[in-house]
Amino acid sequence: MDLFKALGDHNYEQLILMNDKETGLKAITCIHDTTLGPGLGGTRYWTYENEEDAIEDAMRLARGMTYKSAASGLSLGGAKTVIIKDTEKKVSEEAMFRAFGRFVEGLNGRYITAADVGTTEIIMDHIYQETNYVAGTGLKPGTSGNPSPSTAHGVYVGMKAAAKKAFGSDSLEGRRILIEGVGKVGFLLAEKVMAEGAHVIASDIFEGPRKRAQEAGCQIVDADDMFSVQADIYAPCALGATVNDDTIDQIKAAGIKVIAGAANNQLAEPRHGDKIDELGMVYAPDYILNAGGLIQVADEFNGGYSAKRARMSVDRIYDQIEKVFEIAERDGIPTYMAADRLAEERIAAVRGTRRIFARDAKSIINR
Numbered sequence: 049m050d051l052f053k054a055l056g057d058h059n060y061e062q063l064i065l066m067n068d069k070e071t072g073l074k075a076i077t078c079i080h081d082t083t084l085g086p087g088l089g090g091t092r093y094w095t096y097e098n099e100e101d102a103i104e105d106a107m108r109l110a111r112g113m114t115y116k117s118a119a120s121g122l123s124l125g126g127a128k129t130v131i132i133k134d135t136e137k138k139v140s141e142e143a144m145f146r147a148f149g150r151f152v153e154g155l156n157g158r159y160i161t162a163a164d165v166g167t168t169e170i171i172m173d174h175i176y177q178e179t180n181y182v183a184g185t186g187l188k189p190g191t192s193g194n195p196s197p198s199t200a201h202g203v204y205v206g207m208k209a210a211a212k213k214a215f216g217s218d219s220l221e222g223r224r225i226l227i228e229g230v231g232k233v234g235f236l237l238a239e240k241v242m243a244e245g246a247h248v249i250a251s252d253i254f255e256g257p258r259k260r261a262q263e264a265g266c267q268i269v270d271a272d273d274m275f276s277v278q279a280d281i282y283a284p285c286a287l288g289a290t291v292n293d294d295t296i297d298q299i300k301a302a303g304i305k306v307i308a309g310a311a312n313n314q315l316a317e318p319r320h321g322d323k324i325d326e327l328g329m330v331y332a333p334d335y336i337l338n339a340g341g342l343i344q345v346a347d348e349f350n351g352g353y354s355a356k357r358a359r360m361s362v363d364r365i366y367d368q369i370e371k372v373f374e375i376a377e378r379d380g381i382p383t384y385m386a387a388d389r390l391a392e393e394r395i396a397a398v399r400g401t402r403r404i405f406a407r408d409a410k411s412i413i414n415r
């Protein structure tokens with residue numbers, strides 16, 4: 049890979065390789081953009097075919113975090129870490145993640161880490177032994193805990209904003225909502241919309257989540273035949289890329305007018321976002337809708353977590369989704385593109401203020 053070209057293409061600030069032979073740590077931290085604040089992004093602990101794949105993953109995910117934080121109105125930049133997992137080698141996770149924590153401390157606040165695929169609260173606790181630049185550890189005073197309730201709440205308020213755009217009212221009463229995947233987020237979302245009087249049709253590939261959803265009052269549909277039912281809103285809350293060549297016409301035929309869910313990367317490709325728009329459906333961009341967990345974690349840096357303050361911030365997802373619709377209308381573009389534009393415009397506007405000198409300038413980590 050031509051590294052500097054890859055960094056230059058999307059204006060990446062920094063790519064850091066961390067190596068500790070003793071503990072087997074091989075970490076890649078990518079800091080994409082810190083205009084709005086320190087780069088926050090989780091640590092993924094995963095196996096990769098080769099180092100290039102791991103670097104690409106770190107870079108792609110870091111850039112995604114820049115957009116997510118910016119479009120969610122957070123004073124955070126975008127970053128991510130990938131730690132290459134060696135399944136052959138027995139390592140002490142405590143030692144390895146403490147070594148990583150020391151490297152993070154060395155970045156002096158440019159990067160804040162958190163849990164991601166393959167890392168847990170316990171791992172964050174190891175990192176916390178060495179640095180304060182970590183969120184989601186159970187040991188830190190004022191920690192925020194499980195992010196799923198905030199994620200579900202954000203999806204709920206964002207869905208309401210999308211409903212307002214599609215139906216002229218943000219009330220979900222009487223709406224038929226098809227939730228794909230009733231796991232940690234999907235189930236809480238189902239409870240919220242049912243409390244408002246919506247009818248939920250839920251699918252899941254596992255019996256446990258299906259049973260729990262049914263007992264809570266959801267109608268259950270077969271995961272392989274989801275779009276055989278008629279619905280107003282489709283909420284993908286399982287895996288990504290479910291809006292694709294195979295499903296898009298089925299989604300339309302099911303009468304769905306709004307796509308608003310928690311899953312990451314719902315559009316298999318950008319052109320599916322164009323198609324949704326052409327078919328007259330409203331798509332609430334995934335990375336804004338599912339930012340509630342990130343907003344919750346970021347609140348830890350406001351001098352300790354406050355559930356009340358975090359909830360107020362998550363409620364603003366409604367406004368952010370409305371801003372996306374305004375930009376989409378203003379520029380005549382689909383909403384997935386408008387979300388990126390919202391992020392880019394905010395970063396560009398704030399970048400302009402960086403010309404003003406301020407000694408020890410304030411940021412989320414030194415309030």
Ligand code: NAD
Nearest residue numbers: 196199229231232233252253271285286310311312338341
């Ligand atoms: P989860 O694993 O708890 O729930 C996912 C559910 O989807 C599971 O019950 C699983 O059985 C089901 N499922 C998997 N494949 C399916 C299929 N083909 N059809 C129907 N059901 C299927 O995960 P979660 O934490 O609820 O997250 C859901 C989605 O939201 C994921 O894409 C995740 O990346 C995203 N997300 C979650 C959070 C969070 O705070 N948990 C934050 C941001 C984004």
